[in-house]
Amino acid sequence: EAPPTGKVGTRFDLEKETELRFEVEAGEAAEQVELELISGMAEVFGSELNRNKKYTFGPGSKIAVFTWQGCSVNLFGKPEVAYVSKDTPMLLYLNTHAALEQMRKQAERENERGPRVMVVGPTDVGKSTVCRVLLNYAVRVGRRPTLVELDVGQNGVSVPGTLSALCIERPADVEEGFSVQAPLVYHFGSTTPGTNIKLYNKLTSCLAEVFSRRCEVNRKASVGGCIINTCGWVKGSGYQALVHCASTFQVDVVLVLDQERLYNELKRDLPHFVRVVLLPKSGGVAERSKKCRRDAREEKIREYFYGFRGLSFYPFSFEVRFSDIRIYKIGAPSIPDSCLPLGMSQDDTQLKLVPVTPGRDLTYHVLSVSSIEDGEEGARKGIVEAPVCGFIVVTFVDTQTQMMKVLSPAPRPLPRHTLLIMDIRFMDMK
């Protein structure tokens, strides 16, 4: 698509250490907004802007253009809001980066591992944004940090309902975010950790183990450390999940955004050598409604199948015979302790593989394709801890002929035949 031409931009002159915040109206009919840097230097969440290049932002985008030295930019189109703010925590975020960089230098000198950082806080405080800024700054000074994404609701790496890890090798694209090549992805199956906290903690540990193993053989990854993005659920089991994550990843630094209570609790409960730091949230972070989140999740699934703007994918649709696949749900519904068979605990039920008989109610569900070799199927236990190699959506079920139709990023046949069902559904309106 050629950018609309002939539009007159609105010019903003920014003083040093200020930011231009703007939001693009949500909804299908909304017009996109274009941004152009005219003079000086500026960055969007830690990624530098090129001069005289138009960046396009789609419906629902909430953007901050920050400048360390001062700059002029043009906005084209009709943003829902656009204003300049002098009050930004970017300097604190930069100082945080500088402290982490010191730790990396020390790790290099002493043949140790680099900082493992967990970013926590309630929803809509800018956790993902802080992760992005810190990763960008690290990669810009030549580091190779790892992003660990534990936010199963709003996931920057893969489709919702997954936990994942991604090695960062270049700054995030201003419009599209980090390039997602070869992420390590695990199936969780729903958008909140609360639906199966045992599984959530188990998969967090799986990621920690894989990351640690990688650090043993890859010095750059080890020195680069990791930045862990977490869920906004910070009470009860959600809080316990954060403590579990800190311990399984052996984090060195916890950045708490905007919640003193959480900060005090973590200071109290984590070992004394963990540095717990309270950081303010940016006034620019906008609260997102339930609908906004739902739309963002759906968009993420759509992107998985259809690509993103410049890069379109053409997914395939084909039939799959029930007899060729095995579908499981992870976690049996919990039953009272008194009803559990002797020697079995609730933990066992939450990690149990329950075979799913394909029926009409499977329609529109997202299924993860497990990477487990078909031959290994006997080793059922391995399925829960096996990464996934992709996702399909069931678009039609025919119980008569024992077939279902699926939407898939790759042509038939399916690479593997063990499928895991998500609570998440996707209705393909294209």
Ligand code: ADP
């Ligand atoms: P969380 O991860 O805590 O849920 P996010 O980092 O996803 O929060 O931020 C929520 C929204 O706010 C995102 O759309 C993000 O682009 C936007 N945002 C973050 N920082 C700013 C800022 N300084 N100005 C404007 N929008 C921002």
